Amino acid sequence: MEPAVSDVQPRPANANSEASGNGASDDLFRNAPIPILVEDWSGIQQRLSSLKKAGVVDLDGYFEENPGLIDELRDLHGFVDANDATLALFDAASKEVFFAHARKLLPADRFSNSQVLRAMFDGLASCQGERTLTSLAGRKVPIVWRCALPDDAERYGRLHFYAFDVTEHKENTRRLEALRAEMAHTARVSMAGQLVASITHEIGQPLAAIRTGIDAAIRWLSRSQPNVDEALATLLNATRWADDTSEICRRLRSFLGGAPIEAQSLDCDEVVDSVLTLVSSEANANNILLHKNVERGATAFADRIHVQQILTNLVINSIHAILAANGDEAGSVEIRAMAFSMTHTVFEVVDSGGGIKAANPDDVCQPFLSTKREGMGLGLALCKSIVESHGGKIWVASTGATGTSISFTLLRSDHSAANTDRIRYSNPA
CATH class of the missing domain: 3.30.565.10 (Histidine kinase-like ATPase, C-terminal domain)
Incomplete structure (x- = not known):
């Protein structure tokens, strides 16, 4: 599923295919619910081994210095077989149709291909990656692929790549991200509402006292004989309450901010x-x-x-x-x-x-x-x-x-x- 040389003409399945095995094994492979693509990486494995023997340590750096090596490795790769789930994944009517369009269906992906090459070069037991492919019907198919790497160099002629269609998972992830964004927005609005409600609750009483004081001062001054001293005292109290209101707002802001x-x-x-x-x-x-x-x-x-x-x-x-x-x-x-x-x-x-x-x-x-x-x-x-x-x-x-x-x-x-x-x-x- 992750050929490093997917843009070269694939080798058609023949006597080397899974069909050459016994019937029970062939049926298990053919009817497996997971897409399985069998590929020949033996030539690539030999080439990478020769690079290690030649003293190459940094494979990525070597690719940068020798960009033609990628094309050389592509020529060493071939397809061996594909099961029915793989054909369905790519909307292919048959293996012949699938292999005929392999260059389109499995375009080269330097990052994804390098997951296999690096794992082989480092002697790892397995590798995996993720990429989005396009089927013959034009569907975008996000997949996660995995492959077990053998210890025996001769077994690189039949590497099994397993693909997992993660379309539904991606859609669920997008919905979850949208839901999280909406929840975050709701939380911000709720917090703002709580802050406004808290401030309104706290300043309601001093504002009422200010209004009462002003009304009292007006009554003192509206008398036929105005009592200026009482009105002044009441207004001074209202001024103090107004200052307290401003201070409440400031302290609330500081308190909620962790000051x-x-x-x-x-x-x-x-x-x-x-x-x-x-x-x-x-x-x-x-x-x-x-x-x-x-x-x-x-x-x-x-x-x-x-x-x-x-x-x-x-x-x-x-x-x-x-x-x-x-x-x-x-x-x-x-x-x-x-x-x-x-x-x-x-x-x-x-x-x-x-x-x-x-x-x-x-x-x-x-x-x-x-x-x-x-x-x-x-x-x-x-x-x-x-x-x-x-x-x-x-x-x-x-x-x-x-x-x-x-x-x-x-x-x-x-x-x-x-x-x-x-x-x-x-x-x-």
Whole structure:
């Protein structure tokens, strides 16, 4: 199937063909389901042996220096026999038709032919290659061919080349590559969607607070006796929330890109106060009381904006849980912070809602798993990623008909962060 001299007139099968053997052997060869082409490479083997004896070591280099050797080897090759599967592969009606068109059907292929020549020259036990042929009907037939090389030089007169039609395999490979490309595209779109959804989720609350602040400032200024001081204070708060929104976007981009955490020593009391200010308008609008319970002197070593994001997410989730369970009835959310161990501080958000309706409450931190009908399932997943990137853990401490408590830990100080690779030290803002 892989003659080195396929562009010379083939030798017709005759008394040297497989037909000269016994009938059973001939039938096995003739009816074999795999295309088998028997070729005579004895003259080529002798020529290659003479080159080795003459001191040739680099066959490829020798071919480059002696391009006429290829034509010489072609003249030493001949076809012996072909089975029915080979004829079918090339759409040949008979062996005579096949051999008459062998020059067209098996054109010389320097790369593929060299697989046989090099294996013979190096004394290998077998060789194989791949090429695409054209049948008499014009079909393109990609094949993989293989041949066992004998130890006895005399047996090179009947080398058996086995061909495997890999058309279906090639088509499946192309379909698989197309599917992989489509999956990669879908993954990129999905990732972009996740990023957009995450950013939208995180900046929704500060944007709402900004709008509330601006509306309040307008009311202060629209009075018959404008209260400029109150309006100015409200606008200053809105400005700070706008800065926080920009910072959230920047930190999210850095976090998703694997940038180190910009950690600093935080006063837990101050961080909790900033969160309560941020969510107070929504809590007040829904008749929900906010409480703070922070241990005196409690500190954390973390990124301030990230901690604010986590607590804001948890409090907003608690507010929604209370509304879903209690409707217009009053509810409460408490934020706690205290020492958890010698190295960590624990934050807790406790609400009076109806609990988490999930088989495994800790699963709510998995991406795109939400207990809310219209939830995207990104808030708690992002909280989990941020907490773990700070060297902490987050878990559902308790849940039930009377409410839920979610806790997370953060390092207490920069000394505790010595072994946390992703945390980068920075001066307090």
